[in-house]
Amino acid sequence: MTDTYLKLVNAGSTKTLAKKLGLPRPAVLRRFVPGQPLVVGPTLVLGSADHGAPRDATDAVARLLVAWGLDVRRDPAQLEDGARWGAVVVVLTEVETPTDLSSALLALGSTLRTLAPSGRVVTLSRAATESDVPAVAAARHGVDGALRSLAKELRGGATGNGIVLGPDLAGTDGLGVPSVAAALRFFLSAKSAFVDGQLVTVGSSAGTVPSDDAGWGAPLAGKVAVVTGAARGIGAQIARVLARDGATVVCVDVPPAGDALAKVANAVRGTALQLDITADDAGTRILDHAVGRHGRLDIVVHNAGITRDKLLANMTSDTWDPVLAVNITAQLRMNEQLLASGRLADAPRIVSLASTSGIAGNRGQTNYAASKAGVIGMARATAPLMAPLGGTVNAVAPGFIETEMTAKIPAVTRQVARRLNALQQGGLPVDVAETIAFLASPAAGGINGEVVRVCGQNLVGR
Numbered sequence: 001m002t003d004t005y006l007k008l009v010n011a012g013s014t015k016t017l018a019k020k021l022g023l024p025r026p027a028v029l030r031r032f033v034p035g036q037p038l039v040v041g042p043t044l045v046l047g048s049a050d051h052g053a054p055r056d057a058t059d060a061v062a063r064l065l066v067a068w069g070l071d072v073r074r075d076p077a078q079l080e081d082g083a084r085w086g087a088v089v090v091v092l093t094e095v096e097t098p099t100d101l102s103s104a105l106l107a108l109g110s111t112l113r114t115l116a117p118s119g120r121v122v123t124l125s126r127a128a129t130e131s132d133v134p135a136v137a138a139a140r141h142g143v144d145g146a147l148r149s150l151a152k153e154l155r156g157g158a159t160g161n162g163i164v165l166g167p168d169l170a171g172t173d174g175l176g177v178p179s180v181a182a183a184l185r186f187f188l189s190a191k192s193a194f195v196d197g198q199l200v201t202v203g204s205s206a207g208t209v210p211s212d213d214a215g216w217g218a219p220l221a222g223k224v225a226v227v228t229g230a231a232r233g234i235g236a237q238i239a240r241v242l243a244r245d246g247a248t249v250v251c252v253d254v255p256p257a258g259d260a261l262a263k264v265a266n267a268v269r270g271t272a273l274q275l276d277i278t279a280d281d282a283g284t285r286i287l288d289h290a291v292g293r294h295g296r297l298d299i300v301v302h303n304a305g306i307t308r309d310k311l312l313a314n315m316t317s318d319t320w321d322p323v324l325a326v327n328i329t330a331q332l333r334m335n336e337q338l339l340a341s342g343r344l345a346d347a348p349r350i351v352s353l354a355s356t357s358g359i360a361g362n363r364g365q366t367n368y369a370a371s372k373a374g375v376i377g378m379a380r381a382t383a384p385l386m387a388p389l390g391g392t393v394n395a396v397a398p399g400f401i402e403t404e405m406t407a408k409i410p411a412v413t414r415q416v417a418r419r420l421n422a423l424q425q426g427g428l429p430v431d432v433a434e435t436i437a438f439l440a441s442p443a444a445g446g447i448n449g450e451v452v453r454v455c456g457q458n459l460v461g462r
């Protein structure tokens with residue numbers, strides 16, 4: 001499950017050789033370690049309104065970043081010789097015509113050669129809606145194309161992501177909105193190492209931000225979370241990251257995985273529940289266990305999933321049915337039971353694992369892609385049911401992640417699949433887990449019905 005090529009092109013004589021041959025050289029990504037600085041190097045804040053018009057939103061972003069202890073600058077010229085920008089935040093909330101995009105985006109362009117390894121570009125903009133004047137909608141939606149393209153131009157493990165203020169947040173600069181602050185912090189941090197080219201819409205001002213650094217360090221303190229498929233792979237890592245962030249974790253997996261499950265549950269000081277999630281009463285049993293053993297249930301992560309790949313021409317119900325049963329039907333049934341119970345804690349969170357196969361499609365995976373696209377449909381339609389509870393449901397769509405599931409892919413196909421994203425490497429289970437922990441946090445209460453890809457920005461497909 002290790003990417004030997006990534007190691008070779010980043011060390012010793014093979015690094016020099018790869019450089020000489022002009023081979024792709026994926027960077028070693030900066031990943032989260034508690035206590036590390038949020039951003040390494042100065043942060044530049046640019047605004048579309050820097051030339052004449054009001055600068056309120058840009059100023060508000062700068063003030064927020066200063067409060068987080070960042071070294072904030074307002075002018076691309078304010079970089080010492082030899083220094084590199086740790087991050088550039090571009091505030092585009094005030095654009096009204098496509099030409100309004102030029103000054104800030106060209107100023108951003110002038111900084112990209114001096115962006116640090118694993119540096120960050122984050123845009124803040126507004127959603128284009130059908131009721132906008134066409135020029136306004138063009139300008140706002142223009143951010144989408146520019147962000148996704150510039151993210152593909154970044155090198156050295158740097159990423160570009162965007163925060164979009166939804167229509168209900170018109171009239172605010174967004175900075176008092178908990179999920180805007182939380183998304184900005186997530187995208188700036190090393191927790192979003194493999195999230196690239198994504199735009200996340202913040203739809204409401206629900207949620208609460210931690211009041212100090214200790215709070216940001218343990219955002220899930222006091223919460224009880226359930227993770228399905230927690231015996232190994234991504235699920236085991238989700239359990240570890242949720243526990244690191246302060247949650248008590250119930251680890252669920254099938255009885256044959258009982259030993260591995262017990263090890264994970266012990267390591268995170270949580271409890272194990274042996275359960276096949278396709279059981280008719282799986283949702284109720286999860287609730288009974290969480291409430292019975294830990295007093296509450298705040299967070300449900302639907303991670304358990306299986307593949308049975310075959311070309312559709314060769315597919316039979318033996319390979320089709322189990323994939324749909326585990327990956328989507330079980331989740332639908334569990335959600336129904338959880339929501340009908342009235343026993344979820346206030347402001348509950350559901351995060352469900354989709355896949356980029358469910359977005360772009362993947363040869364040999366019609367069954368899997370139907371189930372994972374189904375997860376996205378389910379998340380969007382369940383979101384309005386969660387909102388009255390102050391809750392959210394979101395989908396996370398991983399691309400190529402280094403796990404036992406992807407280790408089964410034939411070697412050559414696996415090598416190619418790893419390189420087909422802007423970061424030219426596979427992600428790690430921890431990258432998916434960090435995104436899930438972010439969406440599960442109280443501060444993410446305004447992000448509901450969204451799909452966040454953790455794919456290093458796949459180059460093909462949508």
Ligand code: NAD
Pocket residue numbers: 228229230231232233234235252253254257275276277278302303304305306326353354355356397398399400401402403404405406
């Ligand atoms: P994995 O096969 O390593 O682990 C899945 C776990 O789910 C296993 O422990 C398994 O026992 C458990 N499980 C399967 N059926 C179950 C059932 N009926 N009840 C309870 N537990 C069950 O998979 P992974 O690579 O860690 O993937 C985790 C999730 O992420 C899956 O939903 C997968 O589809 C999704 N995903 C993975 C990748 C990737 O590159 N690895 C990419 C996109 C999406």
